[in-house]
Amino acid sequence: MQSFLLFSPEVASARASGKPIVALESTIISHGMPYPQNVQTAREVEDVIRAAGAVPATIAIIDGRICVGLSNEQLELLGSSPDAMKVSRRDLAYVLSQKRLGATTVAATMICAQLAGIEVFVTGGIGGVHRGAETSFDISADLQELAHTSVAVVCAGVKSILDIGLTLEYLETHGVPVLSVGQPGFPAFFTRESGFKADFQLDTPEEQAAFIRTKWQLGLAGGVVVSNPVPSESAMPTKEIDTIVRLALIEADQQGVKGKAVTPFLLGRIKELTEGRSLATNIALVKHNALVGARLAVALNA
Ligand code: PSU
Ligand code: MN
Numbered sequence: 001m002q003s004f005l006l007f008s009p010e011v012a013s014a015r016a017s018g019k020p021i022v023a024l025e026s027t028i029i030s031h032g033m034p035y036p037q038n039v040q041t042a043r044e045v046e047d048v049i050r051a052a053g054a055v056p057a058t059i060a061i062i063d064g065r066i067c068v069g070l071s072n073e074q075l076e077l078l079g080s081s082p083d084a085m086k087v088s089r090r091d092l093a094y095v096l097s098q099k100r101l102g103a104t105t106v107a108a109t110m111i112c113a114q115l116a117g118i119e120v121f122v123t124g125g126i127g128g129v130h131r132g133a134e135t136s137f138d139i140s141a142d143l144q145e146l147a148h149t150s151v152a153v154v155c156a157g158v159k160s161i162l163d164i165g166l167t168l169e170y171l172e173t174h175g176v177p178v179l180s181v182g183q184p185g186f187p188a189f190f191t192r193e194s195g196f197k198a199d200f201q202l203d204t205p206e207e208q209a210a211f212i213r214t215k216w217q218l219g220l221a222g223g224v225v226v227s228n229p230v231p232s233e234s235a236m237p238t239k240e241i242d243t244i245v246r247l248a249l250i251e252a253d254q255q256g257v258k259g260k261a262v263t264p265f266l267l268g269r270i271k272e273l274t275e276g277r278s279l280a281t282n283i284a285l286v287k288h289n290a291l292v293g294a295r296l297a298v299a300l301n302a
Contacts, residue, residue, distance in 0.1 A: 001115055004096060007057075008069025014055035015117070020297035022049050023068075023113035023121040023151070026060040028286070029075070030084040030103035031264045032124065033279060034271070039079035041283050043072070045290045049122070052294035059112045061087055061095045061102030068116045078103060086260055088141045106153065107145035110223060119212070119300055120152050122293035124286045125189045126225065127263060128158045128167030131249065138262060139170065146223035147174035152212050152300075154226040154293040156285040157187035157194060160245050161266040164194045171225065172199075177215070178225045179208060181292055187229035190236040190281050198227055205292075209299035228292045234284035236277070244273045 007015065014021050024045065029038045046056035058070045060078050067074060078084055078101065087095050087102035089111060095102035104112060106126050113121050127140025146153065158167050168186065171178055180186060180198030188194035202208045212224050229235075248269035257265045270278050 004064075004066045005112075005116055006065040006067050007116070008067070008071065010055060011057045011069035011116075018301070020054040020120075020294070020301040021057050021116075021118045022054050022290070022293050022297045023109055023116070023118045024056055024058040024290075025106060025109040025121070025123050026058060026070075026078055026103040027086050027105045028124055029058075029079050030081070031086050032267060033282065035080050037279060037283070039075050041286065042075050042079065044283075045122070045286055048287050048290040049294040052291055052298070054294040054297045056290075057113075057116070057118060059104050059109050061092070061100070061104065064096055064099040066096070066112050066115070068112065068118075077101070086264065088260070089145060090141065106142040107140070110145045110149045110151045110153065113151045114149050118151070120154065120293050120297040122154045122286070122289045124156060124282060124289070125159050126153060126155050128162040128164070129170050130262065131161070131163045133163065133166065140263070143167070143170050143174065143176075146171065146176045146225065148222055150216055150221050150223065152208075152224045152226055152296065154228060154289045154296065156189045156230050156289060157227045159189040159266075159270075160194070160242065161249065161263070161270070164188060164196055168196055174222070175220070176223055176225060177211070178227060179211065181208075181226065181228045183229060185229070186227055189285070190230065190241045190278060191238050192229040192232065192235050193238075205295040205299035208296050209302075212296075212300065226292065226296065228285075228289050230281060230285040231288055234281050236274070236281050240274070241270075241278075244270055247273060
């Protein structure tokens with residue numbers, strides 16, 4: 001599997017000199033934001049990580065290789081190609097063997113990060129248990145990956161397109177700890193509060209690093225969710241986002257959207273229905289997560 005990895009010069013040199021590295025996913029670029037803001041944001045997020053003393057490694061599947069660290073041209077290709085496939089655990093072998101262009105989800109990015117020896121991964125929101133999962137069985141593969149793969153995932157919680165309570169129950173069943181930063185509450189992506197609490201509030205990178213190290217030293221494999229709320233000034237009004245999410249869910253149901261298309265459909269409709277205002281929130285929270293993730297990677301490296 002190691003032979004599939006292709007490191008960018010920047011990431012290769014960080015590995016050689018033992019610098020802290022932060023993985024970034026690419027589905028957020030290809031399926032999460034419109035072009036060209038997606039490419040611009042990807043670059044700015046990488047710069048936030050560099051400024052905080054770590055090295056960014058954006059991960060994607062290109063030409064039969066798992067690329068760890070992307071050039072400007074590769075980011076541009078990924079962000080502007082409508083045929084980039086959304087790649088989760090199930091899809092990795094297909095995209096690699098067929099040499100297709102693939103954007104990695106949280107689950108696939110965790111797999112690739114672990115292969116590359118990267119312990120911290122920054123994203124916007126993770127997948128989870130969908131509303132109505134008791135009949136649809138729609139539970140994101142991200143949650144099973146968190147159960148097994150030893151990577152810390154910094155996110156702004158999960159969107160209320162999901163059943164947040166059931167998502168947290170699922171994580172508890174699989175022994176995945178959910179940390180929060182700066183508040184006891186588990187955030188809901190666009191808003192700072194979901195109405196649910198995280199398991200443990202750990203505010204400093206040193207405390208977070210000590211927790212994560214201890215978990216893995218105990219032989220307790222699997223991920224850790226580090227939930228970091230969107231900065232107050234960029235949060236969306238709860239009422240507005242609730243109304244829009246309800247509308248988007250009804251449309252998905254009426255149009256019979258199924259399987260891996262569900263999450264991108266809902267994300268896309270939210271963007272349209274908020275007339276782009278959700279995009280500003282999305283960009284702000286990813287950058288804030290990048291800062292928290294970079295500091296965590298530095299602390300883990302110390
Ligand atoms: N949730 C978000 N933004 C995203 C995603 C989820 O708020 O961009 C993307 C991530 O790549 C995540 C994937 O891993 O969607 C989950 O898709 P699914 O629900 O099909 O597992
Ligand atoms: Mn799904």
